[in-house]
Amino acid sequence: MALEENDAFALKEVEQGLKGLKKEIKKLQIDALLNSPDDKYNAIVEIHAGAGGTDAQDWTEMLLRMYIKWAERRKFHTKIMDILYGDEAGIKNVTFLIEGEYSYGYLKAESGIHRLIRISPFDVSGRRHTSFAAVSVYPQVSDEIKIEIKDSDLRIETFRASGPGGQHVNKTESAVRITHLPTGISVQCQNEKSQYRNKEIALMILRSRLYDLEKKKREEKKRAIYNTQKEIAWGNQIRSYILHPYKLVRDHRTQIEVKEVEGVLDGEIDEFIEAYLLKHRD
Numbered sequence: 661m662a663l664e665e666n667d668a669f670a671l672k673e674v675e676q677g678l679k680g681l682k683k684e685i686k687k688l689q690i691d692a693l694l695n696s697p698d699d700k701y702n703a704i705v706e707i708h709a710g711a712g713g714t715d716a717q718d719w720t721e722m723l724l725r726m727y728i729k730w731a732e733r734r735k736f737h738t739k740i741m742d743i744l745y746g747d748e749a750g751i752k753n754v755t756f757l758i759e760g761e762y763s764y765g766y767l768k769a770e771s772g773i774h775r776l777i778r779i780s781p782f783d784v785s786g787r788r789h790t791s792f793a794a795v796s797v798y799p800q801v802s803d804e805i806k807i808e809i810k811d812s813d814l815r816i817e818t819f820r821a822s823g824p825g826g827q828h829v830n831k832t833e834s835a836v837r838i839t840h841l842p843t844g845i846s847v848q849c850q851n852e853k854s855q856y857r858n859k860e861i862a863l864m865i866l867r868s869r870l871y872d873l874e875k876k877k878r879e880e881k882k883r884a885i886y887n888t889q890k891e892i893a894w895g896n897q898i899r900s901y902i903l904h905p906y907k908l909v910r911d912h913r914t915q916i917e918v919k920e921v922e923g924v925l926d927g928e929i930d931e932f933i934e935a936y937l938l939k940h941r942d
Contacts, residue, residue, distance in 0.1 A: 693937045699765030701799035703758045712791030717750030719776045719791040729927025736760030764799040769936035771797045772898030779904050807870045815839040821850035838862045
């Protein structure tokens with residue numbers, strides 16, 4: 661009898677060990693997918709109420725709570741940066757920061773339209789309502805754009821200046837042309853008599869142009885994230901949260917379905933995030 665109990669106890673320990681090992685392997689697998697340069701950053705999340713009136717504003721507040729609960733489960737820090745409350749209830753829009761390792765890498769899966777179907781608590785007739793809210797997630801990057809110019813990335817050419825300036829300007833190779841090889845940006849300066857000074861000015865112009873290019877890239881990235889959301893209304897949702905006539909959360913991108921809606925609204929969204937990351941792996 662004692663032997664059987666010992667065998668059962670040992671078997672239970674093995675099963676628990678395998679379960680823990682599978683969980684750790686899955687975590688490592690997901691972590692390996694977070695290989696984009698922006699994934700490591702904190703996440704800035706915006707939620708905007710869409711079609712659905714007061715119900716949509718209440719839905720926006722529910723989503724805010726869901727993401728805060730998700731962050732708490734991971735021991736991440738959250739901070740409300742901007743919020744506009746609804747006239748009767750809920751929130752019209754909110755922007756908040758989630759600080760934690762790879763928080764953007766995980767939450768980028770949440771960008772899109774989220775749909776709620778339920779019996780409206782704001783409808784005296786107790787009718788079913790459909791509400792929409794748009795979630796946008798951006799990486800928190802430093803406002804300061806650092807431009808590093810490597811000597812190996814530059815092709816520097818000298819040539820004789822043209823135009824007025826006397827014999828010195830025309831007979832010496834004081835003019836400088838600098839080409840930034842990775843981007844193909846080319847600048848030149850020939851106004852100064854000194855080659856050193858022309859090179860200095862050309863580098864200053866090149867740095868300014870690279871700064872402007874990087875700034876435009878950041879703006880385009882943010883615009884691309886926003887444009888993926890389309891209209892905050894019917895037919896554009898990435899996920900549906902159904903509370904009536906049955907309970908189900910369905911992700912329309914990965915086909916993942918979860919019946920424990922209350923758990924999802926309490927921040928248990930890792931299953932959806934992991935499925936999205938696995939589907940969109942390189």
